């Protein structure tokens with residue numbers, strides 16, 4: 001059974017928000033404050049207003065906006081910078097102190113799911129249009145109608161369990177560079193009863209910088225926010241330390257093509273993604289999130305006494321360094337003179353992997369780089385000399 005309510009403590013209803021703004025303003029601002037606008041909205045909900053009045057109201061609200069819009073939380077809501085700061089602090093403090101939760105922002109495409117236009121599906125994918133729910137190995141395939149187009153969306157393996165369990169530790173938000181219509185349709189699919197996201201669904205329409213995601217549209221302190229996204233660069237530089245990068249999920253042919261992958265997609269293979277041990281990437285990242293959450297709330301030596309002063313970005317940094325420092329293979333490779341990285345880019349010459357099916361392994365082959373198994377490093381270490389790559393091929397794991 002899904003647990004209820006990761007809804008923002010302050011923002012889950014309009015009365016709380018009005019109360020919050022009243023306290024902050026001491027009610028001395030008499031001239032058309034945000035508070036008055038919200039109260040007018042309340043009255044408007046009770047008394048039917050005319051279309052003209054609604055249009056005027058919307059204009060007034062717009063004129064009061066500071067430029068950072070929070071319309072996704074309450075239609076037409078704009079807040080000034082003081083109000084934003086106070087809401088951020090109060091929201092995060094309540095979450096940390098009373099709910100023992102952090103914030104988690106979730107990207108959609110290639111992180112939680114994969115979508116394709118129905119028109120773009122290959123001949124070998126057509127079976128999905130009629131067998132979506134009957135073929136149990138391909139559950140969680142949905143046809144979605146958005147204005148003007150039809151999509152097929154496939155959830156990443158383990159996604160529903162991930163959302164349920166992550167919502168016990170985090171207040172979850174969606175943030176996609178897709179359109180508002182798309183974001184809302186996806187939110188409906190992922191959270192039909194609106195118990196998980198509580199309206200925190202952000203699309204490119206809310207972004208304050210073109211083609212960039214930023215935490216400035218979130219009512220949460222940056223120090224208490226984690227982001228799960230397959231693309232770090234889409235985030236403003238200030239927020240990139242909050243990002244945990246997910247390996248990209250490609251299910252459909254069009255998605256593979258978009259990223260230059262020529263391998264046969266899972267949709268046509270009638271299978272689905274798994275890690276080298278047959279598990280799910282979202283299960284792995286859930287473990288990591290549990291670990292981060294536990295360190296943040298329990299490790300006083302690392303994070304200090306006061307919850308409010310703690311910074312989850314430091315926990316991430318610490319864990320990344322720990323992995324790099326303690327992984328024996330990594331250490332061994334460095335002793336042999338290699339420069340190691342967890343990311344692939346054109347400067348990479350070799351990728352060490354145990355399974356040829358991973359995204360990085362596929363990228364390596366397609367880029368014409370060397371793909372070798374871990375024994376390549378062990379043997380080089382033992383023999384005190386570099387080994388021929390051909391002798392250490394990386395195979396498919398079953």
Ligand SMILES: [Mg+2]
Nearest residue numbers: 107109110230
């Ligand atoms: Mg993405």
